[in-house]
Amino acid sequence: MTDLGTRLPRPSPAGRGPGRGARLLPLAWAAATFALLAATAPAQGIGRDESVYLVAAESYASFWGELARSPRAALAVLDRAFTVNREHPPLAKEVYGATHALFTERLAWTSHLQGARLGAFAFGALLSALLAAAGLELAGLAGGLLAPALFWAVPRHFYHGHPAALDQPIAALWLAVVLAYRRSLAPAPTRAAALGRAAWAGLAFGVALAVKHNAWFLPPLLLVHWAAASALARWRGERATPFPLAFPAMALLGPAVFFASWPWLWRDTAARLGAYVGFHLHHENYSWHYLGTLLREPPFPIEYPFVVTALTVPATVLLAYVGGFAHSAWRFVTSSVRVPSVHPERSPAQPDVVEGRTDTASPADELLWLLNALFPIALIAWPTVPHFGGVKHWLPAMPFLALLGARALAAAGRALWPARGGAVTAALGLLTLAPAAWTVAHIHPYGTGAYNELTGGAPGAATLGMQRQYWGDAPVGVLAALDAHAAPGARIWWQETTALAVRAYQRDGRLRADLRWADAPEEADLSLWQFHQEFRDKEYRTWTAFGEARPVVVLALDEVPLVMVYARRGAWR
Amino acid sequence: MKIAPPAAGALSGARAVAALFAAAIAALSIHGIVFLAALPSRLPSASDWQRVAARLEREAQPADAVALAPWWAERARAVLPAALPVLAFPRLAGEDLPGIRRVWVVALPSAPGGTGLVERDLAGRGTRAVAAERVGALALSRFDLAEPVLPLSQLSERIDGASASLMGRPCPRDGGGALRCPGRAGAHVSREAREVDLLPRVCLVIEPPPAAGPLTLTFPAVPLGRTLRVLTGIVGETPQQADAAVKVGIALDGRDAGETEERPGTPGWHRTDVDSAALAGRPATLTFTVRAGRGHPRPICLEAYALP
Numbered sequence: 118m119t120d121l122g123t124r125l126p127r128p129s130p131a132g133r134g135p136g137r138g139a140r141l142l143p144l145a146w147a148a149a150t151f152a153l154l155a156a157t158a159p160a161q162g163i164g165r166d167e168s169v170y171l172v173a174a175e176s177y178a179s180f181w182g183e184l185a186r187s188p189r190a191a192l193a194v195l196d197r198a199f200t201v202n203r204e205h206p207p208l209a210k211e212v213y214g215a216t217h218a219l220f221t222e223r224l225a226w227t228s229h230l231q232g233a234r235l236g237a238f239a240f241g242a243l244l245s246a247l248l249a250a251a252g253l254e255l256a257g258l259a260g261g262l263l264a265p266a267l268f269w270a271v272p273r274h275f276y277h278g279h280p281a282a283l284d285q286p287i288a289a290l291w292l293a294v295v296l297a298y299r300r301s302l303a304p305a306p307t308r309a310a311a312l313g314r315a316a317w318a319g320l321a322f323g324v325a326l327a328v329k330h331n332a333w334f335l336p337p338l339l340l341v342h343w344a345a346a347s348a349l350a351r352w353r354g355e356r357a358t359p360f361p362l363a364f365p366a367m368a369l370l371g372p373a374v375f376f377a378s379w380p381w382l383w384r385d386t387a388a389r390l391g392a393y394v395g396f397h398l399h400h401e402n403y404s405w406h407y408l409g410t411l412l413r414e415p416p417f418p419i420e421y422p423f424v425v426t427a428l429t430v431p432a433t434v435l436l437a438y439v440g441g442f443a444h445s446a447w448r449f450v451t452s453s454v455r456v457p458s459v460h461p462e463r464s465p466a467q468p469d470v471v472e473g474r475t476d477t478a479s480p481a482d483e484l485l486w487l488l489n490a491l492f493p494i495a496l497i498a499w500p501t502v503p504h505f506g507g508v509k510h511w512l513p514a515m516p517f518l519a520l521l522g523a524r525a526l527a528a529a530g531r532a533l534w535p536a537r538g539g540a541v542t543a544a545l546g547l548l549t550l551a552p553a554a555w556t557v558a559h560i561h562p563y564g565t566g567a568y569n570e571l572t573g574g575a576p577g578a579a580t581l582g583m584q585r586q587y588w589g590d591a592p593v594g595v596l597a598a599l600d601a602h603a604a605p606g607a608r609i610w611w612q613e614t615t616a617l618a619v620r621a622y623q624r625d626g627r628l629r630a631d632l633r634w635a636d637a638p639e640e641a642d643l644s645l646w647q648f649h650q651e652f653r654d655k656e657y658r659t660w661t662a663f664g665e666a667r668p669v670v671v672l673a674l675d676e677v678p679l680v681m682v683y684a685r686r687g688a689w690r
Numbered sequence: 691m692k693i694a695p696p697a698a699g700a701l702s703g704a705r706a707v708a709a710l711f712a713a714a715i716a717a718l719s720i721h722g723i724v725f726l727a728a729l730p731s732r733l734p735s736a737s738d739w740q741r742v743a744a745r746l747e748r749e750a751q752p753a754d755a756v757a758l759a760p761w762w763a764e765r766a767r768a769v770l771p772a773a774l775p776v777l778a779f780p781r782l783a784g785e786d787l788p789g790i791r792r793v794w795v796v797a798l799p800s801a802p803g804g805t806g807l808v809e810r811d812l813a814g815r816g817t818r819a820v821a822a823e824r825v826g827a828l829a830l831s832r833f834d835l836a837e838p839v840l841p842l843s844q845l846s847e848r849i850d851g852a853s854a855s856l857m858g859r860p861c862p863r864d865g866g867g868a869l870r871c872p873g874r875a876g877a878h879v880s881r882e883a884r885e886v887d888l889l890p891r892v893c894l895v896i897e898p899p900p901a902a903g904p905l906t907l908t909f910p911a912v913p914l915g916r917t918l919r920v921l922t923g924i925v926g927e928t929p930q931q932a933d934a935a936v937k938v939g940i941a942l943d944g945r946d947a948g949e950t951e952e953r954p955g956t957p958g959w960h961r962t963d964v965d966s967a968a969l970a971g972r973p974a975t976l977t978f979t980v981r982a983g984r985g986h987p988r989p990i991c992l993e994a995y996a997l998p
Contacts, residue, residue: 533712661883
């Protein structure tokens with residue numbers, strides 16, 4: 118009789134699994150990810166959300182600094198410090214505030230924007246490290262190499278790796294919680310070790326909660342996993358895993374970390390928690406362009422996140438994801454019906470890491486991957502959940518799809534040529550990643566406008582009537598032109614770009630300080646129309662106000678306009 | 691304990707699936723690389739645009755317009771001669787194109803996302819007078835409309851002579867030429883380019899006051915033909931159920947001639963044809979009476995033209 122298929126893997130047999138060098142792979146991936154994101158970040162503009170988070174980050178950091186110096190003084194300004202962006206928990210912003218305080222304020226090594234974003238790159242590095250570690254475990258060296266690559270070789274994922282925002286951090290932490298939970302299921306050598314693993318799961322959950330509200334869905338999802346896997350085990354005549362200690366640990370440590378990291382809740386707790394919950398339960402529906410129609414009110418199309426995923430993930434990576442998901446589903450089904458009778462010494466959680474040999478899959482493990490690859494997407498598919506923002510709202514699913522895709526590629530490589538499985542997998546990985554990486558490089562920094570080659574790229578998506586972009590960061594591409602040509606003191610209407618973002622550009626010297634803010638095109642000398650079909654009326658109002666439908670600058674992605682700059686007579690020199 | 695070797699059948703099945711998977715990956719990879727490599731040559735360069743602009747500068751005439759195919763190629767606005775109206779419409783079927791006799795089509799024939807719908811729509815209402823000529827990655831052709839819509843008069847161009855009143859009180863003209871009604875509700879009438887059902891329309895924008903009214907708009911001495919075509923639509927985002935319906939009554943020389951209504955949930959640029967044959971050939975007074983129903987009133991876009 119075996120356990121629930123949850124024991125931790127041991128080093129792979131036959132000496133073909135990860136060696137010492139491979140064990141450094143997660144660190145190498147983390148370093149490479151950090152460096153790549155840092156190098157490519159300056160080109161990327163400041164989105165609407167990020168502009169608010171930047172202000173919040175500095176505000177929160179000043180509170181914690183003051184708390185260390187003078188607790189009484191800090192507590193006196195607590196409310197003021199945490200009022201900004203109080204609808205989202207603070208931890209990611211506190212990290213951004215800390216990196217900004219250290220690298221920009223204290224060391225003066227970076228611009229203000231880059232200083233805050235260093236925290237975001239750290240979350241990206243964490244995600245890569247976790248994916249590499251999980252990939253190594255699931256599919257050996259190929260898995261460790263391919264899993265992070267399959268995640269980052271998607272333009273929209275790469276885009277979300279840069280801003281000091283919440284979407285990429287919660288994707289990393291979702292994965293961290295699931296991996297910690299999975300580890301907590303494995304039999305531990307001692308009671309202390311078991312408690313330690315559970316505590317890690319609880320802490321990871323707390324950190325995730327303190328980053329974004331998506332994390333509240335994790336305990337129910339993992340409970341479903343445990344209950345389903347237990348039922349399956351009983352059906353198979355196996356001994357089910359006892360109630361995991363991870364759950365009480367999450368119940369205790371999750372709220373503790375959440376509360377400790379968020380001083381806003383230290384006062385008037387019930388009312389402020391209620392406001393936080395209320396904000397997310399009644400989130401506003403933003404208009405959104407989808408297949409030629411504007412989505413404004415529920416019910417929204419259930420297929421939306423699946424279609425958007427299919428249209429935006431590069432085709433080869435998409436196939437790897439789908440293949441990985443199907444492979445996992447197949448392993449789940451076949452392992453569920455298989456009579457467990459052999460190899461108790463081998464972890465069912467450990468997949469086919471040995472060339473030329475099929476493995477024994479663990480139904481519980483497969484179920485865990487499948488649930489986490491599907492649930493974040495299915496959640497957004499729910500017709501009353503607001504549909505906007507593209508892939509960022511189901512980003513937590515993507516690391517799991519990357520992981521399963523990496524394993525599927527490795528399995529295919531071994532199946533095709535058992536004696537040269539590594540080489541075949543490398544070739545498959547190269548074929549998968551080459552066009553995807555090219556696409557990432559081609560699209561950057563306009564990742565929210567990325568569509569795959571099956572869609573026809575940005576031109577094909579424009580014809581299909583898909584949302585062309587979002588978040589208001591594309592004007593980064595016209596800052597230089599504004600600096601060069603805008604009349605002194607010109608008032609600029611920035612449309613989707615926030616005043617906070619404009620101020621951040623000016624603070625870092627990327628935009629002339631004399632250029633002023635205008636609230637509407639009618640009040641402006643220059644109008645930056647960012648193509649949003651749902652706001653098209655504002656472009657036409659510009660034509661009326663300026664008496665002119667002829668832009669002075671067109672910023673386009675593959676000839677599809679993203680930003681058009683209109684100017685009143687005399688405002689463009 | 692050893693793992694039992696898998697059956698030969700299972701191995702060959704797995705290998706077949708793996709081969710299929712690998713083949714699909716390889717095919718998509720080649721497709722992706724070819725797509726990316728070829729994309730720049732499928733899209734126009736700055737010099738392509740300049741050459742087309744120069745040609746249009748030479749050959750375009752009054753009553754010409756440019757249609758874009760595909761419609762999103764709006765770089766044309768920045769490059770083509772300023773005097774040429776640019777029609778960035780996904781379809782041209784059903785569009786009156788008032789005042790336009792000839793339509794130049796600037797197409798990106800090799801670009802992804804081409805549909806050919808604009809050319810097809812134009813071919814259905816005229817003849818291709820200039821065959822498509824490649825200019826780098828652009829193609830230029832011209833269609834001459836068989837039955838151009840040539841208005842005798844167009845309302846949006848006559849606002850300077852119009853007057854308006856709200857519940858009998860006159861709405862004076864402001865410095866920008868708009869008619870602004872007294873009261874806090876902010877009712878006004880002005881000539882603007884605005885969005886109706888995602889497309890630009892130059893029209894008279896009327897912001898009716900909530901639950902007040904009627905707002906009356908009068909145009910004296912309008913030359914009429916056999917038909918008065920009235921077009922209306924809600925400005926901006928799609929009207930929702932909570933929005934008020936807006937009714938527009940039409941009177942010719944003081945006589946009721948029809949009514950049109952903009953209801954919530956019915957986006958579009960709606961056309962109402964009024965028989966004006968009895969007044970054809972002479973000027974008449976046109977009166978529009980605008981009433982908002984209960985709910986949040988939305989501005990409407992109103993245009994009308996007299997057809998021979």
